[in-house]
Structure formats: C-alpha cells, structure tokens
Amino acid sequence: xxxxxxxxxxxxxxxxxxxxxxxxxxxxxxxxxxxxxxxxxxxxxxxxxxxxxxxxxxxxxxxxxxxxxxxxxxxxxxxxxxxxxxxxxxxxxxxxxxxxxxxxxxxxxxxxxxxxxxxxxxxxxxxxxxxxxxxxxxxxxxxxxxxxxxxxxxxxxxxxxxxxxxxxxxxxxxxxxxxxxxxxxxxxxxxxxxxxxxx
Amino acid sequence: xxxxxxxxxxxxxxxxxxxxxxxxxxxxxxxxxxxxxxxxxxxxxxxxxxxxxxxxxxxxxxxxxxxxxxxx
Numbered sequence: 001x002x003x004x005x006x007x008x009x010x011x012x013x014x015x016x017x018x019x020x021x022x023x024x025x026x027x028x029x030x031x032x033x034x035x036x037x038x039x040x041x042x043x044x045x046x047x048x049x050x051x052x053x054x055x056x057x058x059x060x061x062x063x064x065x066x067x068x069x070x071x072x073x074x075x076x077x078x079x080x081x082x083x084x085x086x087x088x089x090x091x092x093x094x095x096x097x098x099x100x101x102x103x104x105x106x107x108x109x110x111x112x113x114x115x116x117x118x119x120x121x122x123x124x125x126x127x128x129x130x131x132x133x134x135x136x137x138x139x140x141x142x143x144x145x146x147x148x149x150x151x152x153x154x155x156x157x158x159x160x161x162x163x164x165x166x167x168x169x170x171x172x173x174x175x176x177x178x179x180x181x182x183x184x185x186x187x188x189x190x191x192x193x194x195x196x197x198x199x
Numbered sequence: 200x201x202x203x204x205x206x207x208x209x210x211x212x213x214x215x216x217x218x219x220x221x222x223x224x225x226x227x228x229x230x231x232x233x234x235x236x237x238x239x240x241x242x243x244x245x246x247x248x249x250x251x252x253x254x255x256x257x258x259x260x261x262x263x264x265x266x267x268x269x270x271x
Contacts, residue, residue, distance in 0.1 A: 066221065068228055112221060168220055 013041045013078060032160050033082065034152065034180055041078035049077035052090045061094055062101035065108035067163025071097055076153075079160055083153035089131060089146060093153045096121045096183075111164045114171050118178040119158075121151060124196050128185035135185035151181030201229035209269045210234070213258055215241035237261045 017023050023040035027033045039045065050057055053073045060070035069075075073094065080093050100107045100119060110117060123133050134144040142148065163169035172179075186196055203210040214222045214236055226234040238261070239254040246254065 066225060066228070163224075167217070169224070171218060171221060 013043075013046075016040060016042075018042055027082065031165055032156075034155065034159075036180075038082040039084055041081040045081045046074065046077045049080050049085065049087045049090050050074065052087045053077065053094065055094070062097050064097070064111075064158060064162030066112050066169045067161070069161040069163060071157055071161045075161055076157055079156040080149075080153040083156050084145070084149040085153050086145070086149075089150050089153070092121075092123065092127065092131065092150055093157070096150075096154055097157060107162075111158060111162055112169060112171055114173045116172050116174055116176040116179075118176055118182050119154070120178070121154060121183040122186050122196055123183065124186045133183065133185035135187035139184040139187075140182075147183050147185075148181050151183030154183070155179060155181060201226065201231045201234060204231045204234055209266070211237050211262070211265055213237040213239060215239055215243060217241050235265050237265070 016026050018040055020037070020040060024033070024037045027038050028035065032038075050073060055061070055073050057074045057077075058072050060072050061076065062071045063069065064071050076094060076097065077090065080090050085093065096119075099105070100110075107119075110119060123131075128135065131146045131150075132144070133146045133150070138144075139147065158164045159170075166172065166175065188195065200210050200212050212222055212226075212234060216238060218241075219236060219238055222234075222236055223232075226232055226236075237258050239257050243254075
C-alpha cells in the first residue's frame with residue numbers, strides 16, 4: 001500500500017490496551033471508531049473471529065479506496081471485534097466487502113462523494129435467519145445485534161482500512177446515520193416486492 | 200490526469216479548498232505526488248456569475264504560473 005497521506009489507518013493493535021474504557025479512548029483519539037464504544041481487538045478476540053474464516057489471513061480480500069488499504073481477513077477480524085460481531089457473523093462481513101470490490105459498484109465514488117450515501121447490505125437466504133438478522137419491524141433501527149454489528153464492522157473497515165474519514169477521504173457534505181451501520185435481511189414473505197436473489 | 204502526467208503531458212487538477220487533502224492523497228496513490236493543483240474557493244454550487252468569474256481569475260493566475268514553470 002502506498003502512503004496516501006490520509007490520516008489514521010488501523011494496522012495493528014499490538015500496543016492497544018485491554019481495558020475497555022482505555023481501549024475506547026485509544027481508538028477514539030486515532031479516529032478508529034464511530035464515536036461509540038468499541039470492544040478491544042485483542043489477539044485472543046481476533047483469533048476467535050478468525051475461527052470462522054477459511055481464507056488466508058494475510059491475503060487481501062479487497063483494497064479499499066480511497067486509501068487502497070489492504071483488507072486482509074486478520075484486519076477485518078479486528079474491525080469486526082471492535083464493532084461487536086459474534087464470530088459467526090464474520091463470513092458475511094468478508095462477503096459484503098468482497099461484493100463491494102466489483103468494479104461496477106464504484107466503491108471509490110461511494111466512499112469519497114459529497115453525497116451522503118452509504119452501502120446497504122441486504123442479506124438473503126437461510127443465513128439471514130440463522131444469524132437472526134432483522135427483516136421486519138425496525139429493521140433499519142436499533143435493537144438487533146446482528147444488524148447493528150455487521151453493518152458497523154463494514155463501516156469500520158471502510159474507514160479504518162479504506163480511509164473514509166470525514167473531511168479527509170470521505171467528502172460527504174453532512175453525513176448520514178446510515179454510516180453508523182446499514183444492514184438488514186430480505187423479508188421473503190412480503191409480496192409483490194421482487195426478491196434480490198439472482199435469477 | 201495522472202496518466203497524462205505519466206506520459207509527460209503538462210496536466211493539473213482544479214479543485215476547491217476542502218478537496219486539496221483528498222486530491223493530494225489520490226495523486227500520491229496514483230504515483231504522481233507532484234501533480235499540480237489549481238486551488239479555488241469553495242463552494243461551486245450556487246455561486247453567482249460574479250463569484251464564478253472570481254474563481255476563474257484565481258485559477259487563471261495559478262495556471263499562468265504553472266505554465267511558465269512547466270515551459271522553463
């Protein structure tokens with residue numbers, strides 16, 4: 001990765017504190033969180049997250065713009081820990097970012113634009129039920145761990161690895177609450193809305 | 200713009216003040232950290248005709264300096 005000049009960038013937590021309040025402060029002053037408390041990404045917690053990953057832990061899944069930081073499973077796992085993900089959520093975090101790597105998605109544009117947009121993760125299939133991702137009442141609101149932490153982990157990766165720091169890599173004019181977390185499941189029983197499933 | 204620069208063509212990017220940091224970062228990533236920037240006041244949207252002219256004058260003075268530097 002070339003030095004982009006964009007500040008921040010979570011590369012390792014080897015010097016980070018274990019205490020939860022100290023860790024919160026440690027990450028907040030470095031711009032590694034969304035302003036809300038985080039779980040310290042200690043090596044033990046990162047290892048537990050990686051137990052649900054069958055990929056090479058040092059092989060980048062995507063280079064996230066505009067910093068083009070290498071999103072390796074180990075770095076993504078650290079962000080998922082910080083966001084409060086259960087390890088079983090982790091494959092979905094990787095998959096969502098992998099989808100964003102498709103050229104036609106234009107992640108660079110989404111990350112840097114003045115428009116207050118954020119990628120929305122819509123989860124389809126049995127995994128949505130298995131992980132209890134809310135697709136019903138209040139799906140876009142607070143109150144559900146999987147919706148909240150999966151979306152938050154993705155946002156952490158976009159900022160901490162990709163460099164979408166407000167006013168530096170992300171030029172969004174006034175921001176959006178969707179940039180805290182933005183993940184729901186598809187509700188299959190409701191018609192006539194068509195499914196997102198590939199046909 | 201970075202591709203033009205790589206080909207040796209005189210090239211610069213016009214950007215408004217808040218975008219300077221991002222522009223420099225992207226130029227570095229694209230391998231042209233010395234890509235010249237012509238910096239004008241922000242915002243662009245909603246500017247009156249006089250404000251647009253003022254921005255053009257700000258840009259033009261920088262452009263003249265840049266062309267002189269590049270042709271020396």
